[in-house]
Amino acid sequence: MAQRREPGVLVLAKELSASIEKHVEDREYSPTYLISEIGSKLSRVLIGGILDQLENRGDENDPFYTARVIDPNGDFYYLQAGQYNPEGAMALSKLEIGVPILCVGKVRARTPEDSERTYVSVQPESIRAVSMDEVNHWAIKACDTLMRRINTKKAFGVDEDVLKKANLSQREKDGLELSNEFYPTIVVENYQALLYDCLTRLAGGEASETTNFTGEFEPAKSSEKVSENEEIIEEAVESNNDNGNEEKVLALIKKMDEGDGIYYDDLGIAISMEGIDGPMLDEILDSLTDQGLIYQPRFNHYKEA
Numbered sequence: 001m002a003q004r005r006e007p008g009v010l011v012l013a014k015e016l017s018a019s020i021e022k023h024v025e026d027r028e029y030s031p032t033y034l035i036s037e038i039g040s041k042l043s044r045v046l047i048g049g050i051l052d053q054l055e056n057r058g059d060e061n062d063p064f065y066t067a068r069v070i071d072p073n074g075d076f077y078y079l080q081a082g083q084y085n086p087e088g089a090m091a092l093s094k095l096e097i098g099v100p101i102l103c104v105g106k107v108r109a110r111t112p113e114d115s116e117r118t119y120v121s122v123q124p125e126s127i128r129a130v131s132m133d134e135v136n137h138w139a140i141k142a143c144d145t146l147m148r149r150i151n152t153k154k155a156f157g158v159d160e161d162v163l164k165k166a167n168l169s170q171r172e173k174d175g176l177e178l179s180n181e182f183y184p185t186i187v188v189e190n191y192q193a194l195l196y197d198c199l200t201r202l203a204g205g206e207a208s209e210t211t212n213f214t215g216e217f218e219p220a221k222s223s224e225k226v227s228e229n230e231e232i233i234e235e236a237v238e239s240n241n242d243n244g245n246e247e248k249v250l251a252l253i254k255k256m257d258e259g260d261g262i263y264y265d266d267l268g269i270a271i272s273m274e275g276i277d278g279p280m281l282d283e284i285l286d287s288l289t290d291q292g293l294i295y296q297p298r299f300n301h302y303k304e305a
């Protein structure tokens with residue numbers, strides 16, 4: 001199997017900002033993971049939203065960019081890029097406030113010595129301006145993965161049948177175990193409320209007041225908005241099951257390759273618009289490589305054979 005970087009996990013801003021516990025695996029070159037309250041195992045993330053703040057706190061010779069991105073639910077991601085991340089800094093320098101963006105980057109958590117608060121940020125590796133349709137499609141997929149984590153978190157240690165049907169990857173199993181270890185008293189209903197509000201916004205409605213939200217969704221027949229939201233999720237899942245995914249990836253590699261192959265993270269951002277997430281992309285790349293249809297001219301770059 002070809003060596004690749006960590007996949008970009010789709011995660012909403014509120015789940016990411018609450019992911020303050022770190023984990024390093026007992027293996028060579030293990031990245032530092034952030035573990036979310038409901039089981040995400042985060043090293044590299046794929047995020048989306050509107051760039052609403054951008055500032056160079058350094059100078060022209062030694063830039064240090066900070067940025068804020070509003071996700072579709074109205075919560076914030078914080079981005080940082082300086083001398084140790086020149087590609088990310090360069091990419092941020094070319095953006096304008098107010099544009100929709102998609103970004104792949106590494107997560108970082110920092111707790112100042114004089115504070116008990118932990119600050120979570122993303123160091124962008126690949127970032128580009130996109131359309132709102134692309135951001136909304138990303139958000140649907142992010143909600144789809146959030147729903148999966150909610151369901152498996154609720155079933156963990158309680159309903160083994162649900163976990164078996166979910167067909168969890170080893171990464172997902174590890175994330176659930178670590179989240180239970182780090183956050184033993186998490187209220188999962190808070191994330192159900194987050195999911196409900198985000199889907200309501202995507203469906204064109206206003207987010208509900210969730211102070212007294214029970215964490216249970218109304219039956220679809222009694223709530224037009226919930227019905228719309230369920231259809232959105234069904235469309236996202238159906239997109240994942242498309243039998244033409246290998247053809248989509250191969251066609252995109254052909255289209256985006258400018259001579260030296262297409263970089264894995266750039267391919268991941270572009271193909272996410274087709275409903276293909278990181279783990280699925282990894283499987284497809286392995287399959288295409290085994291068939292002799294693509295190869296890596298250099299590390300983490302893919303080219304048609």
